[in-house]
């Protein structure tokens with residue numbers, strides 16, 4: 001198979017399978033997005049909580065770190081006996097993967113806020129909630145956002161495995177390409193997944209910059 | 221106004237930071253806590269706004285025990301300048317100053333006006349500084365903002381923990397002067413921690429000398445100088461002054477190298493000279509150090525735009541004193557007429573200048589700062 005031939009094949013397949021690819025892309029986005037949102041909803045509050053009780057921080061972070069060392073394919077397989085196949089299984093597995101970067105960055109971000117800022121706030125009569133919302137969160141937001149970005153890129157990659165629990169996504173296209181021995185079809189699934197990951201990386205990088213308070217940027 | 225009754229503090233790690241502190245701070249008083257590092261100054265201060273709870277004893281404010289008050293409410297009525305400044309880096313200067321007014325839900329207009337007023341008070345031009353961020357300010361400017369932030373909501377009590385420690389000597393003296401002036405105007409109860417005796421002497425109504433979690437002596441600066449209770453206090457105040465054992469006179473209290481200017485000079489050059497010498501007034505002299513009067517930086521600034529004005533036109537005839545005039549007399553002059561400084565003149569010739577800070581240094585038996593050798597703007 002020569003290069004030009006492959007390229008033509010690739011274009012052909014993208015054109016003929018466009019509908020499939022588009023559906024897979026939507027599924028992929030859906031799975032990744034839901035998982036990230038759930039991971040944020042769990043990890044950010046949990047990160048804040050363990051920053052208040054430092055003794056709990058180590059074990060929590062260790063547990064989520066262990067989740068992440070489980071090979072992704074094994075994790076999907078492991079969940080099937082309990083949850084069967086389908087979106088739920090995929091979302092749970094992806095969420096578990098996304099927990100660590102967000103949890104760790106939230107914890108690091110909150111605990112590294114300058115103590116003198118917090119003491120000043122408390123001394124001026126801010127309540128604990130006000131200290132959290134007006135001092136700790138704004139000052140650690142860039143670090144938390146960086147965690148979200150890492151988690152997102154990771155999740156979009158791992159979501160290609162959702163096909164094995166019947167949840168669809170771009171993994172479907174890749175898998176079909178593999179089983180039918182069509183490299184151009186594999187590429188037609190892998191390329192959108194890569195572009196998606198890079199695109200989100202860029203968007204979230206911009207958001208991270210926007211989340212950095214102006215007065216803190218001034219330092220640099 | 222604030223009363224400590226048998227206050228003690230033992231930290232969980234066993235450190236005994238305070239032992240049986242008894243203290244009464246009057247309304248409108250400026251009390252300084254002074255002592256070596258680790259003696260418990262900060263701990264004492266943080267008890268007043270309940271950032272640290274005592275292990276034993278009671279603190280009352282206006283007769284009410286603070287342990288029964290809501291700490292958040294309590295703190296909103298106590299200004300607090302922390303040792304590390306603690307400006308919030310993600311908020312502008314205006315937002316930092318507005319923090320407590322906003323917490324207290326002040327009217328927007330009132331807060332905005334207050335911000336300008338306070339910035340002006342410490343010589344930071346509102347139009348320039350309002351929208352800046354703390355990290356865009358020098359250390360001294362940040363410390364000023366830290367101080368006015370504590371004043372913002374007009375609390376009756378202000379706690380200041382080494383608020384001027386990060387400043388160069390000149391800004392420091394300036395801020396001390398401002399604080400003394402402010403204290404006279406606004407009559408707040410101020411608790412001020414320092415470990416600089418000069419500073420304490422200069423600003424305090426009373427000084428509490430602390431050591432190892434105890435107050436060794438609590439007295440007015442004058443009484444501390446005259447009747448130190450023990451060896452530690454005596455050493456702490458500086459023994460040189462004690463050894464003399466006599467009332468100091470103008471000669472002991474003055475700077476000898478005075479920044480001077482000739483009558484014929486223009487305002488711009490005089491202004492530049494004051495800036496470079498970091499002084500807020502110049503003594504005007506004629507040939508052979510003949511004393512003519514004083515010009516202040518305020519005056520020069522006010523007439524700065526008038527190209528035709530010379531130093532000659534702005535001279536203030538501040539009444540000079542003789543070198544032999546004694547301290548009580550000088551102190552009285554400062555209290556009554558509030559001059560920036562008093563020239564010391566003998567046989568019509570300038571021999572020195574007494575400023576508030578040179579007076580305090582002299583009283584504490586310290587070396588006088590001197591201006592640079594070439595401290596004269598001559599013809």
Ligand SMILES: Nc1ncnc2c1ncn2[C@@H]1O[C@H](COP(=O)(O)OP(=O)(O)OP(=O)(O)O)[C@@H](O)[C@H]1O
Pocket residue numbers: 231232233235236237255256257258259260261262263264415
């Ligand atoms: N949270 C704490 N836990 C244990 N010990 C503490 C704590 N805070 C202060 N101490 C100890 O209590 C003592 C008094 O501390 P404090 O901060 O009041 O000193 P200070 O007089 O303000 O000193 P400095 O001039 O250095 O600021 C010190 O020995 C200090 O180590």
Ligand SMILES: [Mg+2]
Pocket residue numbers: 261262263303381
């Ligand atoms: Mg201290």
